[in-house]
Amino acid sequence: MHVQTKFLRLCKPVSFGDRIDDWRICWLGGWDKCRVFFVVMVEREHEQPAAPRNACVSPQDLLASGNRERL
Numbered sequence: 604m605h606v607q608t609k610f611l612r613l614c615k616p617v618s619f620g621d622r623i624d625d626w627r628i629c630w631l632g633g634w635d636k637c638r639v640f641f642v643v644m645v646e647r648e649h650e651q652p653a654a655p656r657n658a659c660v661s662p663q664d665l666l667a668s669g670n671r672e673r674l
Contacts, residue, residue, distance in 0.1 A: 605651045612640035 621628045632642035
């Protein structure tokens, strides 16, 4: 699992644990100095992205694997 977080500035206060789409409120910062925005941190869990198929491979790895046509 991979956890992604970000900060949001909202127009209305929210409660700890509330959800916005697939994001969950995990930290309440409160109102900003001018009391215009309510600052929160949200998180969501998702699967770790797989390694790209076209990842860079060193020439030594290609030679060791016997895959010379890619050189």
